[in-house]
Amino acid sequence: MFRKLPGDEARNLVSTTPDTAVVFRPAVVRTPAIVTLVIWLSRLVAGLIRLVVRHPVAVAVPVAFGVIWTLYGWRLALVMAGFLPSAGLSWLLLDRASFLRLVGWPLLAFARWFWVYRRHWQPVMVVTGLGRHIRGHDYLPSLVGVECDGWADRVSVKMLNGQAVTDWADRIEHLAHGFGAPSCRVAIARAGRLVLTFPRRDPLAEPLPARPVPEVASVGPVEIGRCEDGTPLRLKVHGTHVLIAGATGAGKGSYLWSTIRGLLPAMRAGLVQVWALDPKRMELSFGRALFGARYAADPKECADLLDEAVSVMQKRADRFAGLQRSHTPTPGDPFVLVLVDEVAFLTAYQPDKHLRQRITAALATLTTQGRAVGVGIMAALQDPRKEVMNIRNLFPDKIALRLDESEQVDMVLGDGARDRGALADHISPVPELGAGVGYVRLETSPDPVRVRAAYVSDADISSMVAEFAGVGR
Template sequence: MMRQPKVGAAQSSPTLPTPAQGVRWTTPIVETPGIVVLGSWIWRLVRLLVLLPFRFPVMVASTTLVAACWWYLGGEGLAALAGVLATVSLVWWRTWPDSYRYCVTWRLLAWWRHLVVYRRHWQPVLVIAGLAESYQERRYLPRIRSVACNARADYVRVSLVAGTAPTDFEHRVVELAHGFAAPSCRVTVNGPRDITLEFPRHDTLAEPLDTLPVPENPDLSALPVGKREDGTPWKLRLHGTHVLIVGVTGAGKGSVLWSAIRAMLPALEEGTAQVWGIDPKRMELAYGRELFARYADDGESAVNLLEHAVASMQERAERYAGRQRSHTPTKTDPFVLVVLDEVAFLTAYHPDRDVRRRAENAIATLTSQGRSVGFCVLAALQDPRKEVMNLRNLFPDKIALRLDEASQVDMVLGEGARERGAEAHLIDTTLPGVAYVRLETSPSPVRVRAAFVSDDDITAMANGYSADSPSAEEVG
């Protein structure tokens, strides 16, 4: 007779892992023989001694010279050597200061900042910024290859870990800048797994820029309007593109507009370029009205001016069809710059719906067809939202001055601009004219500052050159 199990009795059965439970594999621990550890230390020491003269030739040569002098000549010889070196250094510094800074000053500064700033804080900054990679419970860090300095910035050359990309660093430039106490950070790609991080030591754009001199032979594709963060001139391209300037009130939009017009003055005098102005506020451009070949300051006349520009552009394109593909400024076919201050008045704020529609159609036609035949639209705007200005993508080059919100940075400069270091929403109110520029040819934003053009400068420009400015009635 089979016995029935008692009710409530525990059923004994082997415990089996459920499908949700994974099998944990652990790396076995193997005792490393002492002779292997000792051999590894000896190999590292020998490699260090062999490579030291190649990695640090100046330090090794200096140490060898000092040791030899002390060994053969004693303390007196060492003092004489120090005196000779001090004299040579002084003469070198006074006679060839640029060479001395390049060969001595900047190299010593780079060595010091390599040890004290970058190597010391490299691991914690990269780990917190999320740039350290982990694999099989081991952490891998990008390696510092070298550090170089000049009068403005430090340049840290970095070898990337296999499997990472330069865009990983481009998306962490804000964290890197704060981690190494720099005003900003810029990433330059040198080659596969090789990048350079540029850390300015101070803000080179903190001081206002005085009015720039008028160039003798202006290049319409590279007009000097200010200074870049690296100290080089900021040259604005107008011929062959369209430019959108966005910034809140007081951000410095007028500095960009007037600096560009000022740089064009010789071309205006020659007749190879014209500036057509639209100023709904009647404040910014009206001050130098004599400089404009055509001018409008209300909705109807502004739309007439834009439609006249479209008609002139299409007439020129019809003449060029099948004969030439690019425009060269001449007196017959001058380069035409259409300056729109506060373009939102025409596209969003004007009470007449028909005026808004006509203005949008004219601006869209100019920006989509005008640059190949010598027409450029330079538009200024305060609010970059789509419902205010839905033609942003028709402007290849964009300038973001101080903005109200972080989200507006990507609206103006394109997706990912803020991750690449464009902090236009954090520009201080005491820095008018400071902006981030994103060009059609480069996705990386560049920090710049436009020169300030005062009212007296504009008056002098208008008195020195006066364009034939028809009235608003003549524009139509």
């Protein structure tokens, strides 16, 4: 029949009869009720403290209402309940920014924490495999807190011991759909802590008009558009090299012309020279008068212009040796920005092998030695494969616009960029929605940032030429 076996002896039991039932009943330890009560109360108090610390505004409103009800009666409480919305509306109309910062976004963060993330946390973690169910217990990453702003939720998470960032980066699409967001990005806050960014809307859905021409001559950073968080996109061009990759119609010209537009006053002041290589003869030729004699379209002319840039770089290096380690733009030694549109035609598709070798050697020399002496490269291309552009790793700052394949994202921005949320292959091909939208990965930060460059129209370029023609002579 049935036997009770203590401990682990059940696993050593060998039965010769197939109908023998083995019942294993572990030993039961009875916990005193006072211990259970103390544990429950301590968890309740800790949870209340965490709630107050993380959501002070959401807690303060009902607590204040309850205190007024208790001390002064329900009539005054109802009056205050009617007064608070009107006071909040007046505050919102008078100073929208401070109201949202102090009241609006904290209340929204509490609502999103309670109704979206806390409510769905356990099933999402278990289904995505980020949580573990071991011997009847669920081990889940901790939902530390939620912060909101005008476009996204930022969810702070404490990982389980033994988890890695790649465990989360590999599941960004699962997390996005699990919490009802269009996408998800993963960033490291500190050891063991992550910040998951879930956009609620797309602040870059509308095309941006051309930025105003700066009033003060400066070599940068140049404002060329807007970041996803609403801050201006300022691109550093002096002291670095920039690679822009994107499919046809992705908006590479917006980055080139916005950069030129931001440097026009410095060009007039003699602090910047823009040298333009335009093998397609379509993009940069529209503003050819801005570049003067430093414009080339024929492949041989492009090679000659690059060789001239190398010569300028080497002469400066000889003069600066032992005297200075960085470049300060002056009219005598201006910052030289070499713009190369469709660089792949010059480095891979050019039928003349000798020209290909000259151009590739010149670009490699400039990207490895030009920064310190004030010679920078901004190159644009469609195909980021290594056999097309084998010196792409020599560009510290990279921009990925709409790309055809997911593998190309890491080719441009570096390994792991797509796993961190740089979904350049998901950018809309519709010009009004996706032209100029891309992801920037700077030398100073491994996390890609979603941005959109302003659109510089033909009329804008014509006005630039009319006002600044001849500054590049």
